[in-house]
Amino acid sequence: MCTRIKKCPPEGGRYNTAPTNQPMLVSPVLQCYKKNMDKAAAALSPAEFRRHLFYETSHSPSLAELVGYEKAKEIIDFCFIANPYYPTPAMLRDLQDNFPNLIKSYPSSNPASSQKHLAAVLHVNPDHLIIGNGATELIVLINTTLIDRIAVPVPTFGEYIEKLKDQRDAELYALNPDERYTLHLPHYLEWARKRGLKSLLIINPGNPTGQLFSLEEMTDFLSQAKDMEMVIVDESFIDFAGEKIPSLLQDAGRFSNLLLIRSMSKHCGVPGLRLGYCYSENLYMLNHMRQFIPTWNVNTLAQYFLSLLPATDADYHVGRKRLIGDVRWLYDSLKAIRGIDVYPTGANFVLFKIESGMTAAELQGRLLSDHMLYVRDCSNKIGMDQFHIRVASQGREKDAKLVSALQTLLR
Numbered sequence: 001m002c003t004r005i006k007k008c009p010p011e012g013g014r015y016n017t018a019p020t021n022q023p024m025l026v027s028p029v030l031q032c033y034k035k036n037m038d039k040a041a042a043a044l045s046p047a048e049f050r051r052h053l054f055y056e057t058s059h060s061p062s063l064a065e066l067v068g069y070e071k072a073k074e075i076i077d078f079c080f081i082a083n084p085y086y087p088t089p090a091m092l093r094d095l096q097d098n099f100p101n102l103i104k105s106y107p108s109s110n111p112a113s114s115q116k117h118l119a120a121v122l123h124v125n126p127d128h129l130i131i132g133n134g135a136t137e138l139i140v141l142i143n144t145t146l147i148d149r150i151a152v153p154v155p156t157f158g159e160y161i162e163k164l165k166d167q168r169d170a171e172l173y174a175l176n177p178d179e180r181y182t183l184h185l186p187h188y189l190e191w192a193r194k195r196g197l198k199s200l201l202i203i204n205p206g207n208p209t210g211q212l213f214s215l216e217e218m219t220d221f222l223s224q225a226k227d228m229e230m231v232i233v234d235e236s237f238i239d240f241a242g243e244k245i246p247s248l249l250q251d252a253g254r255f256s257n258l259l260l261i262r263s264m265s266k267h268c269g270v271p272g273l274r275l276g277y278c279y280s281e282n283l284y285m286l287n288h289m290r291q292f293i294p295t296w297n298v299n300t301l302a303q304y305f306l307s308l309l310p311a312t313d314a315d316y317h318v319g320r321k322r323l324i325g326d327v328r329w330l331y332d333s334l335k336a337i338r339g340i341d342v343y344p345t346g347a348n349f350v351l352f353k354i355e356s357g358m359t360a361a362e363l364q365g366r367l368l369s370d371h372m373l374y375v376r377d378c379s380n381k382i383g384m385d386q387f388h389i390r391v392a393s394q395g396r397e398k399d400a401k402l403v404s405a406l407q408t409l410l411r
């Protein structure tokens with residue numbers, strides 16, 4: 001059973017992104033920890049760590065922001081959801097060699113050649129792609145220029161409910177914690193119709209749950225949802241869903257209301273370059289968005305990186321498949337630990353629930369202070385309780401350290 005949890009923020013205000021059963025601290029906390037960077041760089045107590053980190057944002061702050069660039073190198077960051085095997089070392093060297101020229105040049109103001117490079121590895125029509133400064137730029141653009149009200153299953157990736165013209169525009173469909181936050185597509189569609197909604201979001205695989213819908217489930221759903229004006233399907237993690245990628249990209253031509261979004265931070269492992277894209281058969285929607293895209297939104301380094309994609313595509317798929325193997329190992333190893341319920345995943349991360357009574361905040365603090373491991377406490381996500389941790393695979397060797405630390409702490 002789904003209940004509507006929170007429609008409106010306080011008058012003129014933002015959603016309270018803290019869980020309802022916890023006190024909310026607001027932005028002075030952020031200012032406080034920025035001012036006290038040195039103090040933060042010293043060992044933080046779990047309580048301090050908690051206070052500084054999560055209540056002022058629905059994202060996890062970067063480690064560098066929290067403890068400084070130097071200290072961050074000593075900590076393994078499992079919040080970081082990105083492919084550790086790509087770009088290859090040769091690509092990184094290539095980027096480094098070209099760095100001085102690239103940062104002294106303006107990016108191309110014509111996106112056509114970048115679209116061509118990307119389309120070559122996705123096997124799609126380049127004219128139907130828009131490349132953004134991270135998927136986040138496109139999400140904000142869609143939310144502010146294309147839709148009025150949108151159905152969003154929660155918990156979710158925060159930008160979908162925070163960056164709207166008016167925060168009342170997101171209608172939140174609360175997933176049930178007792179069902180591991182599982183999304184049931186037919187019920188979701190029925191719920192949206194009853195509320196008169198014309199736009200829907202699905203993240204596949206889901207973030208933070210990892211829940212995966214097969215290609216067949218998605219095309220069945222889209223066939224049922226043709227009365228919707230727009231169905232946004234965020235496939236940022238789909239490349240890790242299986243050796244054969246169950247993406248809708250090749251089926252997009254059948255659904256004129258479908259807008260696919262993908263973050264390259266995740267599958268290509270380049271969050272710092274800021275690259276994401278959307279794809280649709282619907283040129284009307286795309287052209288409308290294009291009017292609002294700033295010229296030079298994709299920087300020179302990112303454009304150069306895109307030019308390397310076709311020649312390195314085989315390496316990409318080798319790394320992608322290796323990471324799929326790592327995630328399977330991580331999942332199986334976590335499943336063997338007592339005191340946590342590990343959720344099935346189709347992504348490169350795993351969500352688990354702590355069942356021993358310890359909160360996610362406590363476990364996060366212990367992992368950081370005792371083991372130098374940083375994991376995502378999901379308590380500040382709207383619709384999620386205080387007991388969920390998300391960990392993204394960082395490769396077998398690092399994942400093994402996490403598994404062993406969890407075995408010790410949850411004994």
Ligand SMILES: Cc1ncc(COP(=O)(O)O)c(C=O)c1O
Nearest residue numbers: 134135136157207236263265276
């Ligand atoms: C589902 C989903 N979509 C999009 C993004 C945004 O990615 P970026 O702006 O780095 O491309 C994220 C980031 O975590 C995400 O989880």
